[in-house]
Amino acid sequence: MNIKSLILGSAAAFAVVSGAQAADAIVAAAPEPMEYVKVCDAFGTGYFYIPGTETCLKISGLVRAQLNYSNAPLIGFASPVNPGYKWSSYTGSQFRLNVEAKNDSEVGTVYSFIQVRGYNGQEAGTGVNTGTTYNGGYRAYFYAGIDAGAYGFEAGTYDSYWTRFFGYGGYTDDGGSYQYADNSYASFFGKVGNIAYTIGVDDLTRYAGDTAGINAAVKGTFDNVSAALGADYDIASKAFGMKGYVEGKFDPISLKVMGIYSAKDNNFYAPARGFTLIVGGKVQATKQLFAAVDYSYSFTPKTWNVVGDLGWNVANGFAVLVEGKYTSTKVTSGFLRFQRNF
Incomplete structure (x- = not known):
């Protein structure tokens, strides 16, 4: 055997051995491609797809610190006057966390809304000078529905669809005679043209x-002017009522006139028996500054109140609001609010 044959034989043997070892080696599997969260622009800004689904999710909320004042503060939600505690930074401060989910379907947009609120405290006594304590609390609100444009359905526990259909009174946070009152509801709704x-x-x-109430309303929007009219019936109070408004928006000024009627007292849908008139105005002075005022007058009994707001959007997501209110019963109240929205 010459040297050339020896070298070739050694090389062949080495190749065989190397091939056997390669066959037995453990090869790491290629990593699966990562599925990043995708932006969903089908329902507006802030939505993203839940990975692996066609449902779009949006998370938002606010954090609010508020200092309240009243020369005749209430004891909790009751009416007796408490002269011992006119200032409070507890009852108005809160946070809200909203989760919205939407997806398209064969019959329209399926949607849901969940809101959790946490309150710094609620009055639970007769004043700081007489031993009032403050107890924080949480509340949850929610609704879900299907919107097919010309028709839809929604059910939940929140400010009812009827309330949101008409809006919250005027332009101030107080809204004139508007009072927040969450309840369970079910509503059919839709839109045809304007x-x-x-x-x-x-x-x-x-x-x-109270037991239940029924309602129906229509609304028309034409360029800068909108108007709505509806009828309601409180079954427990056996009270018929009506509600309507006309609103015009002519940048930078907005004006709104709302009328509310109830045939009897204790109608859930009305602040008083008879007619109540709300007149509101708002001026958007700049992108950062606005001023608003609402005037409300109830004919039976004859009572009125005027509310003014001054708002400043300090930065994107942070705003300051000052509100003052005076009533025909000589009650003066208001608040200073700092709010972060996200």
Whole structure:
């Protein structure tokens, strides 16, 4: 055997051995491609796809610190006057966390809304000078529905669809005679061209003496002017009522006139028996500054109040609001609010 044959034989043997070892080696599997969160622009800004689904999710909320004042503060939600405690930074401060989910379907947009609120405290006594304590609390609100444009359905526990259909009174945070009152409800709604409508029923069992209410309304929007008219019936109070408004928006000024009527007292849908008139105005002076005022007058009994707001959007997501209110019963109240929205 010459040297050339020896070298070739050694090389062949080495190749065989190397091939056997390679066959037995452990090869790491290639990593699976990572699925990043994708932006969903089908329903507006802030939505993203839940990975692996066609459902779009949006998370938002606010954090609010507020200092309240009243020369005749209430004891909790009751009416007796408490002269011992006129200032409070507890009852107005809160946070809200919103989770919205939407997806398209064969019959329209399926949507849901969940809101959790945490309150710094609620009055639980007769004043700081007489031993008032403050207890924080949480509340949850939610609704879900299907919106097919010309028709839709929504059910939940929140400010009812009827309330949101008409808006919150005027332009101030107080809203004139508007009072927040969450309840369970179910509503049919829809929109054809410039005309929107709603027909609903409200479950009012969480309010003493109330059982249910029914309502129906239509709304038209034409360029800068909108108007709405509706009728309601409180079954427990056997009270018929009506509600309507006309609103015009002519940048930078907005004006709104709302009328509310109830045939009897204790109508859930009205602040008083008879007619109540709310007149509101707002001036958007700049992108950062606005001023608003609402005037409300109830004819039976004859009472009125005037509310003024001054708002400053300090930066994107941070705002300051000052509100003052004076009533015909000589009650002066208001607040200073610092709020972070996200």
